[in-house]
Amino acid sequence: AHNSLWEMCLRTQHDVTARMALVPRTMEARGLDATPPMQARLRKVGTPAALRAVEILDVILRDEIGHVAVGNRWYGWLCAQQGIEPLGHYRRLAREHSAPRLKPPFNEPARRAAGFSDAELTAMHQA
Numbered sequence: 001a002h003n004s005l006w007e008m009c010l011r012t013q014h015d016v017t018a019r020m021a022l023v024p025r026t027m028e029a030r031g032l033d034a035t036p037p038m039q040a041r042l043r044k045v046g047t048p049a050a051l052r053a054v055e056i057l058d059v060i061l062r063d064e065i066g067h068v069a070v071g072n073r074w075y076g077w078l079c080a081q082q083g084i085e086p087l088g089h090y091r092r093l094a095r096e097h098s099a100p101r102l103k104p105p106f107n108e109p110a111r112r113a114a115g116f117s118d119a120e121l122t123a124m125h126q127a
């Protein structure tokens with residue numbers, strides 16, 4: 001873990017829609033992307049401790065999918081309540097709050113499991 005997650009919490013503290021967009025749906029979702037490459041490196045190391053770490057990361061990944069899913073659910077709900085178009089609003093919020101740029105490789109199965117739509121996954125590749 002690092003401080004950028006908390007910094008984004010502070011930057012979005014006055015706007016719950018921005019919070020959902022940028023903390024679970026951006027910062028935590030990056031954790032979904034980061035896990036498989038990290039696990040691949042640990043498998044190459046191959047020691048019992050490294051292989052145990054791979055298993056632990058599986059548990060963290062599963063939990064994290066749940067956190068991102070909560071963000072997707074509430075972001076969708078908040079946008080619907082306010083009559084906001086979710087994709088365009090996400091881009092505005094990301095710019096306004098200097099969110100980190102989304103970088104491939106994306107963990108598409110995990111992102112789908114967390115509720116990202118086809119349109120959102122396509123937009124991610126064009127970011």
Ligand SMILES: [Fe+2]
Nearest residue numbers: 028063064067
């Ligand atoms: Fe989380």
